Amino acid sequence: MPPVPSSTSRSFTRRRALALGGGALVGAALGGAGFTLPAQARTASKLAETFEAVAAKHGIPRDLLVAIGYAETRLTRHDGPSQANGFGMMHLVNNPEHRTLAEAARLTDHSKGALKNQNDANIDGAAAVLRAYADDQGFSEGTRRDIGAWYPVVARYSGASDPFVQRLYADGVYDALWTGFEKSGVVLEPDPVDPDRDAVPLGFRAMSNHVDYPPAQWAAAHSSNYTSSNRPSSYAINYVVIHVMQGTYAGSISWFQNPSSNVSAHYCVRSSDGQVTQMVRHRDIGWHAGNSTYNRHSVGIEHEGWFDQPQWYTEAMYRSSAALTRHICDMHGIPKERSRIIGHNQASSTPCPGQIWDWGRYMGYVTEDEGGDPVWDVVVESTSSDHFVASNSWQQSSWAANKYGDAYSFNTPEPVSDAAWFRANLPEAGTYRVEVWHPSDSGYNDRTPYVVATTSGNQSVHVNQRTGGGAWRSIGNFSLAAGYREVVGVSRWTSGSGYVIADAVRISLLG
Structure with missing residues (x-):
């Protein structure tokens, strides 16, 4: 019989200490809005050089800073705020429970407008916030060089109050470090760094008695963000409503747990692997459709990503969501048709889920198991x-x-x-x-x-x-x-x- 390890065990314990900064940029002065990058940055990849210079300025591992940007936005500057009112490539947030935008403005010379709209300022502001959090943790210079030690800092940057959601967010960042990527001229080499997960409580909760879809995890939305009910006795469930988050998986879960958000969906689906988290029971009415009639008679599914960024629309997410929708339809007797499986835009005035959402592909996956038993x-x-x-x-x-x-x-x-x-x-x-x-x-x-x-x-x-x-x-x-x-x-x-x-x-x- 194998010994059962702790939930944070790993078969190796080394933590790779990476150099902070890059070559000639280590001594760059990045004082306020409008700092100037070296000429080679303008002719090669300005974004890559910005990450190098900002990391060096704030004493943060460059790879960690890049991984956070990738986890948040795939290193893409999106138009407009996220669902949680976050801005820019590094997702600086401005809502009552999460104020990294204001923190960045206080810690740097950048205006809030620059932090929202300029990549250089946005990255610099995020790095300033991360360094402040590291200082609060009492990090020494040596500790700051240990990427694994930053796990609790990354968890705090998520803005989530629930340790379970903090770990979801931080794990996504460390997944990027493990797998590596190349995007917008920025290269992150794969690094099997060992995060200090013990520094963040596990936040484990029993799920079997709470979920309506057995493969799902459970993370309850705040009770002020949905209406308690007794569906389908109180209201028939006739629709599945498809949404795209305009944000990240962990960020949306955190937002639905925020009592000031006044919004929730029954499920959230992750882009990278299709992981599903349920947040509202089917019997209760989620506030997701922007239409009280549809809210009362539907189950809402949020998908990680942005309307205009196709890299979030993965095969794993489509297939996982389609299996969930198929289960919901079978549970409540909903016909597997486009008239009953609808986009948010069909319930209220919104572009969600966006033109990139492939309805033909999705409905094919929803219905492909029809036709009886396997042969x-x-x-x-x-x-x-x-x-x-x-x-x-x-x-x-x-x-x-x-x-x-x-x-x-x-x-x-x-x-x-x-x-x-x-x-x-x-x-x-x-x-x-x-x-x-x-x-x-x-x-x-x-x-x-x-x-x-x-x-x-x-x-x-x-x-x-x-x-x-x-x-x-x-x-x-x-x-x-x-x-x-x-x-x-x-x-x-x-x-x-x-x-x-x-x-x-x-x-x-x-x-």
């Missing part, structure tokens, strides 16, 4: 010596009660290519549903990557293995080729914490 399926267990392939680093255990069969395989998270693969002989090319079975425990991984080898390349879906165990969980429908090969893998490369579990998968050909 073929196979279950592959990790105990099968012929159909399960893993290195010697993977161990087997029979400890968990809600496992599939007699045993399961487990490993620790590491940034290495060491996936455990389930093999299957697929009878024909076509659309297959992939379901996974795992035991659940608070010591298991909260972002386990399942990798599906599709006809268009590997696709990853992250699953929280701390909850929802002991049952089949669909991770989506995929186009798969015929033949015998490795079809579904469980990867160790994750920024989540706790044991990664490989137990069983079910692969079903849809007719």
Whole structure:
């Protein structure tokens, strides 16, 4: 039996200390609005040089500052405020419960107008706020060089009051550090930094008694932001309303928990992996549609992203949301038609969910499971010596009660290519549903990557293995080729914490 680790354990403990600043820019003076960048910044990537210079000025790891900008806006300056009244690439916020815009104005010489509208000022203001938070934590110069130590500072920057949501936000930033990216001339190399997650309380809550959709997490909206009811006895539920957040996943969850927001939706869906958080029960009336009639008769789903930024509209988000909508329709007898699955713009005067939202693609995913039972399926267990392939680093255990069969395989998270693969002989090319079975425990991984080898390349879906165990969980429908090969893998490369579990998968050909 494996020991159950703490929920914050990781198989390695080193923290990579990165240099603060870049070359000739380390000594740059960035005094107020309108500081001047070197000539090479104007001819190469001004944004990249701005991050270098600002990080050097404030004594902040450049990569951390870049990762925050990426997590907030994908390094894109959006038009207008976010749902939480935040501005600019670094999302400086101005609402009654979260005032990083005012803090930035106080800590720098930039006006609020410049902080809202100018990239250089916005990044400089965010860095000033982060440095002030680090000083409040008592960070020494050496500590400031440790990116992992900044985890509680990043959590505070989120503005969330709920530790659960603070960690959602901070984990998103550290995910960017782990995976790396290249955007707008800014390069962030992958770095398996180990965040100090122990510095932020876990904020764990029981979810099974609160959610109407079993795969969802639960984070309650503030009671002043929705109407308690007894639907469908009080009002029939006839619609699903689709929204785009104009903001981030963690930011919107925090905003719905803010008593001054006067807004809520039943669900939020994350862009990167389709994770779902429920915030209002179906029986209660969310304030999301801008129309009291639609509010009373609908379930609202918010999606992470911005109307004009297609990079947020991921395959994982579309598929996860479509599975949620299908569940809602089945639960309440709602026809799976566009007249009942509507955009926010059909309920009130708003551009939401925007022209980028692909209704044809989405409705295809909502209805693709129609047509009866699968025409073929196979279950592959990790105990099968012929159909399960893993290195010697993977161990087997029979400890968990809600496992599939007699045993399961487990490993620790590491940034290495060491996936455990389930093999299957697929009878024909076509659309297959992939379901996974795992035991659940608070010591298991909260972002386990399942990798599906599709006809268009590997696709990853992250699953929280701390909850929802002991049952089949669909991770989506995929186009798969015929033949015998490795079809579904469980990867160790994750920024989540706790044991990664490989137990069983079910692969079903849809007719």
